[in-house]
Amino acid sequence: MKAVYISEHGGVDKLLYGNRPDPTPGRGEVVLRVRASALNHLDLGFRANPGRGAEGLPRILGCELAGEIAQVGSGVTGLSVGDRVLVDNRVKCGTCQPCLTGQDQYCLHQLRIGVDLDGGHAEYCKVPAINAYHFRPSMSFEEAAAIPLAFHTAWHCLMVRGQLQPWETILIQAGGSGVGSAGIQIAKRIGARVITTAGTDDKLAKAREMGADEGINYRNTPEFSSRVRELTEGKGVDMVLDVVGAAVWEQNLLSLRVDGRLVITGATSGSQIGMNLSILQGRPLTLMGSGGRSRRSFGEMMSVINRGELHGVVGRVFPLQEVGKAHEVMESRDFFGKLVVRGPQ
Ligand SMILES: [Zn+2]
Structure with missing residues (x-):
């Protein structure tokens, strides 16, 4: 599949557009056909510096995404092929002490889609089913991709x-x-x-x-x-x-x-x-400070989003091949709302 990824950290020139292996869902996972993804300062920071995601290169970038479910792994309930979902990018282990005591925002083993795991600047993206949330029919994929992190x-x-x-x-x-x-x-x-x-x-x-x-x-x-x-x-x-x-x-x-x-x-x-x-x-x-965020608060927020009372703010939309241009616009600060990347049509 086509994707935007990095093999080493550095400037915008380190962003590569090319082929990466198609993901396949494991138990409890789904694969999305990505329709839109969005940029964050986190993307720019991770592109420039290894931080604690240093071991995982090459890595597909893109922390926020929305799309249609293309494949469903074993053990997944409540999600079907074709469902329109957006993704909470914080993956929690579900078994550590904070997770078991309802404090998953402090999960000891949490991973971030787009930093520690492959992200949404791609044709397909594999995510835990528990991280996928249905969104209201009146919301476009571009608007949905502008929701999760921001x-x-x-x-x-x-x-x-x-x-x-x-x-x-x-x-x-x-x-x-x-x-x-x-x-x-x-x-x-x-x-x-x-x-x-x-x-x-x-x-x-x-x-x-x-x-x-x-x-x-x-x-x-x-x-x-x-x-x-x-x-x-x-x-x-x-x-x-x-x-x-x-x-x-x-x-x-x-x-x-x-x-x-x-x-x-x-x-x-x-x-x-x-x-x-x-x-x-x-x-x-x-x-x-603010730091980690919980599944509970994501679910509560989605209830309000799905009533149509909050709206993703799409500033500009770029094709997948132009993620580098989007990084430059983000660095320039000359935009309003979110910079969104449209998935391959
Ligand atoms: Zn945990």
């Missing part, structure tokens, strides 16, 4: 970690990003007030179309916390969702109200910061 990350940060409430105001950084655009929708869905940032007025206009109440252009207003305070009658926001990291660290802290909370799920601008620890005591603030 929405589950935002859902986990807002609903599970941060426990955002309807009466609260949240600052969502990078409202034009996959996680940011998902976070805006989820926060509005539960009734919270949303302030978002983006680097262009065009992105802010799109973020408002999706429901954001206020937008701040961080290029025009790098000290955006003062604008956040104006918009919150001097108090600051209850919660910040950040994917940007070091570049906005100080402004994040200054944007939070007393007893506010910061949830971090990415650090695309850098991860090293200097920090005045007294701010934790004096304000006092709660700083939260």
Whole structure:
């Protein structure tokens, strides 16, 4: 089958388009005919650096995917050939202590489709049946491929970690990003007030179309916390969702109200910061990481997705042969929502 894969880590030139062996499903697995896959910063990071997925090359990239089931392995129930599904890319062992005690987000042996296992930039992809979720008929494959990582990350940060409430105001950084655009929708869905940032007025206009109440252009207003305070009658926001990291660290802290909370799920601008620890005591603030996500929260999120209340945000669509171009666009940040790769027709 045709696939986009890497045999060594490095720049965009390390992405190879060529033939890889067709997958066959083992017990408890299904093979999807991939109709669409989507890009994440994780793809760029893994392409450039081995991380902890170093042993598995060559590796087909693509952490998010949607398609039709083409083959069903033994022992699989509830899924049939032809079913339209999207895929949770976190594969859990099901037998370790965290898995057995309902804490599978902390599975000791979890693997990531598209990093530790072959991913969705291919004609076919093998996944555990438990990772495949039906999606509503009105949703296209492109939209479905834009859901799994971006929405589950935002859902986990807002609903599970941060426990955002309807009466609260949240600052969502990078409202034009996959996680940011998902976070805006989820926060509005539960009734919270949303302030978002983006680097262009065009992105802010799109973020408002999706429901954001206020937008701040961080290029025009790098000290955006003062604008956040104006918009919150001097108090600051209850919660910040950040994917940007070091570049906005100080402004994040200054944007939070007393007893506010910061949830971090990415650090695309850098991860090293200097920090005045007294701010934790004096304000006092709660700083939260995000990390692993559970099957339970993925299933809960899919219930809302399948009611048609949240929508994948497809920014641009590329053919499979142009994954390298999509990586370049992602690095340029000149897009809104998700970069999607269409499977071979
Ligand atoms: Zn486990």
